[in-house]
Amino acid sequence: MATAPEIDAPADPLEAFRSEAREWLAANFDPDLRGKDNSMSAVEGPNDDTPEQAAWKNAIGAKGWSVPTWPKEYGGGGLSRAEARVLQEEMAKVGAWNPMGGSMGVMMFGPTLLEYGTEEQKQEHIPPIVRGELRWCQGYSEPGAGSDLASLQCFAEDHGDHYVVNGQKTWTSGGQWADKCFMLVRTDKSKKHEGITFLLCDMTSPGVEVKPIQLISGSSPFCETFFTDVKVPKGNRVGAEGQGWTIGKRLLQHERNSLGGGGSSASRLFAGAPLSALAKKYVGVDAEGRIADGELRSKIIKHEMDMRAFALTLRRVQLDAKSNSGPSAATSIMKNVGARIMQERSELLIEIRGMAGLGWEGEGFDEDALKDTRHWLFGKAVSIYGGSSEIQNNVIAKRILGMLDHQ
Amino acid sequence: MAILTEEQTMLRDMAREWADNESPVTAFRKMRDAAPAEMFDAEAWKAQAEMGWAGILVPEAQGGVEMGFVSLGAVLEQLGRTLTATPLAATSAATAAIVLGGSEAQKAAWLPRIASGEVVATLAVDEGPRFAPDRISASVSGGKLSGTKEFVTEGDSAGLFVVAAADGLYLVAGDDAGVSRSARYLADSRSHAQVVFDGAAAEKLADGGADLLIKVTDRAAAATCAEMLGMAEAAFAQTNDYLKTRVQFGQVLASFQALQHRMAKMFTELELMRSAVEGAFEAIDANRPDVPQSVSLAKAIAGDTLNLVSREMVQLHGGIGMTDEHDAGFYLKRARVLETMWGNASWHRERFARLGGY
Numbered sequence: 001m002a003t004a005p006e007i008d009a010p011a012d013p014l015e016a017f018r019s020e021a022r023e024w025l026a027a028n029f030d031p032d033l034r035g036k037d038n039s040m041s042a043v044e045g046p047n048d049d050t051p052e053q054a055a056w057k058n059a060i061g062a063k064g065w066s067v068p069t070w071p072k073e074y075g076g077g078g079l080s081r082a083e084a085r086v087l088q089e090e091m092a093k094v095g096a097w098n099p100m101g102g103s104m105g106v107m108m109f110g111p112t113l114l115e116y117g118t119e120e121q122k123q124e125h126i127p128p129i130v131r132g133e134l135r136w137c138q139g140y141s142e143p144g145a146g147s148d149l150a151s152l153q154c155f156a157e158d159h160g161d162h163y164v165v166n167g168q169k170t171w172t173s174g175g176q177w178a179d180k181c182f183m184l185v186r187t188d189k190s191k192k193h194e195g196i197t198f199l200l201c202d203m204t205s206p207g208v209e210v211k212p213i214q215l216i217s218g219s220s221p222f223c224e225t226f227f228t229d230v231k232v233p234k235g236n237r238v239g240a241e242g243q244g245w246t247i248g249k250r251l252l253q254h255e256r257n258s259l260g261g262g263g264s265s266a267s268r269l270f271a272g273a274p275l276s277a278l279a280k281k282y283v284g285v286d287a288e289g290r291i292a293d294g295e296l297r298s299k300i301i302k303h304e305m306d307m308r309a310f311a312l313t314l315r316r317v318q319l320d321a322k323s324n325s326g327p328s329a330a331t332s333i334m335k336n337v338g339a340r341i342m343q344e345r346s347e348l349l350i351e352i353r354g355m356a357g358l359g360w361e362g363e364g365f366d367e368d369a370l371k372d373t374r375h376w377l378f379g380k381a382v383s384i385y386g387g388s389s390e391i392q393n394n395v396i397a398k399r400i401l402g403m404l405d406h407q
Numbered sequence: 408m409a410i411l412t413e414e415q416t417m418l419r420d421m422a423r424e425w426a427d428n429e430s431p432v433t434a435f436r437k438m439r440d441a442a443p444a445e446m447f448d449a450e451a452w453k454a455q456a457e458m459g460w461a462g463i464l465v466p467e468a469q470g471g472v473e474m475g476f477v478s479l480g481a482v483l484e485q486l487g488r489t490l491t492a493t494p495l496a497a498t499s500a501a502t503a504a505i506v507l508g509g510s511e512a513q514k515a516a517w518l519p520r521i522a523s524g525e526v527v528a529t530l531a532v533d534e535g536p537r538f539a540p541d542r543i544s545a546s547v548s549g550g551k552l553s554g555t556k557e558f559v560t561e562g563d564s565a566g567l568f569v570v571a572a573a574d575g576l577y578l579v580a581g582d583d584a585g586v587s588r589s590a591r592y593l594a595d596s597r598s599h600a601q602v603v604f605d606g607a608a609a610e611k612l613a614d615g616g617a618d619l620l621i622k623v624t625d626r627a628a629a630a631t632c633a634e635m636l637g638m639a640e641a642a643f644a645q646t647n648d649y650l651k652t653r654v655q656f657g658q659v660l661a662s663f664q665a666l667q668h669r670m671a672k673m674f675t676e677l678e679l680m681r682s683a684v685e686g687a688f689e690a691i692d693a694n695r696p697d698v699p700q701s702v703s704l705a706k707a708i709a710g711d712t713l714n715l716v717s718r719e720m721v722q723l724h725g726g727i728g729m730t731d732e733h734d735a736g737f738y739l740k741r742a743r744v745l746e747t748m749w750g751n752a753s754w755h756r757e758r759f760a761r762l763g764g765y
């Protein structure tokens with residue numbers, strides 16, 4: 001070991017940054033806010049921040065540390081990956097959370113616009129994302145275009161200096177709370193992939209109408225979104241006309257990457273009390289102090305080991321990735337493993353708590369248990385949205401393993 | 408399919424037709440949205456009693472038809488398919504307790520009222536959120552029962568409780584002054600209540616022997632398995648139909664081999680589930696000594712299979728399956744409750760191992 005390169009050995013500048021981060025957190029993060037973030041706020045809509053929460057959000061937004069590695073010129077933190085990791089460690093130590101971390105602007109749209117947007121578009125759209133001032137939603141799916149996204153029909157007609165959009169989107173998460181929508185539209189009906197264009201639409205434009213849809217978890221985080229003669233200025237087109245599929249797919253990679261644990265929303269869903277302690281409480285212990293139910297014990301152990309292997313793989317993928325190369329082929333693998341582990345965890349929580357783990361509302365349940373019931377149900381979507389597990393497996397089989405299409 | 412007598416076949420077909428026509432899933436949705444205090448469909452329960460289903464386990468002498476568990480299972484399976492919300496399963500479990508362990512006077516007092524549908528009856532066993540028949544602390548002294556029972560099915564409306572106390576099973580009338588109930592709303596939108604017995608007048612079921620509680624909870628588990636079988640079957644069939652109609656990439660989803668093999672696997676598991684569940688009913692009707700093993704086999708396999716099918720139902724429907732407007736969520740939520748009831752798959756595998764000397 002002595003001769004191995006010491007990847008993790010702290011270089012001095014990093015240590016200097018560590019103290020800077022520590023001091024800044026001490027000055028700006030109120031320890032009373034520890035654990036007070038709402039991990040579902042990205043899907044359940046804005047909740048009214050307390051003055052303390054709002055102050056924290058303003059502070060981290062102004063500093064650009066809500067998106068630590070984004071360039072400073074657009075309000076980002078301008079940190080290196082190593083510095084960003086240090087920041088994350090220091091935040092974890094004091095229980096600080098990123099209020100913007102789960103937003104579509106941060107996870108998906110921002111990174112894509114930084115890559116494909118014009119200078120003007122970046123200046124206009126990135127800073128409000130960094131400060132959490134505007135909410136974005138994703139107008140991709142349509143009733144007939146889910147997994148087969150490229151068959152989308154929502155049409156944008158060229159009217160010189162603007163487009164006129166007509167059609168329907170569905171499953172638009174946060175559509176009812178969003179200020180803006182990044183969307184894929186068809187500008188050419190004669191081609192499938194090359195006929196798609198990437199547009200940015202103001203949700204307050206005349207002709208945009210949203211209808212919330214209720215989920216099995218009881219919340220209404222997504223909408224049917226209707227577009228009737230909606231004017232979108234040409235300046236709101238990202239990339240060239242017909243280039244939307246390439247850009248849209250890139251955004252999906254960012255989405256999958258963040259869902260697979262690369263982003264903060266997924267890691268927050270993994271947080272919580274260790275399952276073994278909960279199991280001992282509900283199931284009891286045997287003479288040797290182990291979880292009394294042997295089968296449950298092995299299930300929990302398998303889950304904990306899968307989680308560790310997942311975390312190690314995430315780290316390996318991150319170390320492998322050359323800086324700035326963005327999400328790689330591993331994205332699909334990580335999304336599927338992340339989804340599976342998250343769902344297994346929820347199922348285990350129910351199994352451990354028995355009937356108390358299936359509470360819906362009202363008296364007789366503790367708050368954590370009620371939250372976990374809703375998470376269990378909402379979590380069934382993780383293997384569906386952002387490209388379902390089946391579609392990721394197709395990507396792995398075809399793009400990574402070189403397997404062939406069904407003839 | 409178990410070999411059914413002509414009578415049983417008629418009963419099953421009638422139940423199927425009734426469930427399809429009179430009690431489709433839209434009826435469950437209506438009940439859920441209206442959320443009546445009893446948390447079941449009172450009209451449907453009345454109709455079931457009129458058709459004689461409440462008396463399937465009740466001897467003819469007390470106004471029932473005494474057709475046994477294979478028959479009851481055939482009916483409950485049909486009701487499970489459409490998620491019919493009535494207290495038939497709970498009442499049947501309590502009925503089995505009285506038939507097995509009640510005195511002639513107790514039978515005469517309660518069974519005719521159960522068979523006619525006048526009284527909803529239920530078992531009250533667990534004192535915590537997990538099935539634990541070996542951890543009963545409710546006790547009786549001087550004919551008065553005290554203790555708290557958790558998540559009692561149909562506890563909101565039951566007119567009769569069969570209560571497990573430390574020294575045996577007791578009958579407690581629902582309108583006794585010592586009985587109080589608080590609703591517990593679970594994800595499945597059915598009735599589950601905490602029931603507190605505070606010096607309630609209790610009459611012991613004296614004739615059942617020392618293992619009466621186990622006999623009774625085995626019958627309750629078997630009834631649950633019947634409902635699970637119907638649910639798994641319906642969830643599977645709906646998914647299969649959907650895959651044949653939904654088009655993506657210019658083809659119906661049913662043309663993708665990745666999905667075909669998953670459906671084929673589920674279909675195979677369902678066949679095993681049916682055999683195990685029907686095997687338990689047959690063991691009960693024949694009063695065989697291996698009822699405990701048969702029930703544990705059925706409940707463990709039913710739990711795992713329904714869990715799989717209900718998860719796949721949501722997954723394979725994609726975004727639609729995540730919406731409340733679609734029925735997939737109802738199957739998913741009810742599945743986990745039934746899985747938990749009367750011992751989950753782990754509990755029953757553990758008991759199966761113990762009984763077999765593993």
Ligand SMILES: Cc1cc2nc3c(=O)[nH]c(=O)nc-3n(C[C@H](O)[C@H](O)[C@H](O)COP(=O)(O)OP(=O)(O)OC[C@H]3O[C@@H](n4cnc5c(N)ncnc54)[C@H](O)[C@@H]3O)c2cc1C
Nearest residue numbers: 138140141146147171173381385386388390722723725726
């Ligand atoms: C909670 C939630 C939030 C969402 N948020 C958004 C959003 O903000 N914006 C947005 O645009 N969309 C959003 N979506 C939509 C999501 O991207 C789609 O649901 C998803 O792409 C699947 O499409 P579908 O629902 O039409 O399912 P379908 O494409 O009809 O698929 C049904 C099933 O068939 C499988 N399948 C399909 N094709 C194949 C194949 N070739 N091989 C094997 N299996 C296949 C699928 O994996 C799935 O299991 C959201 C969905 C959910 C559930």
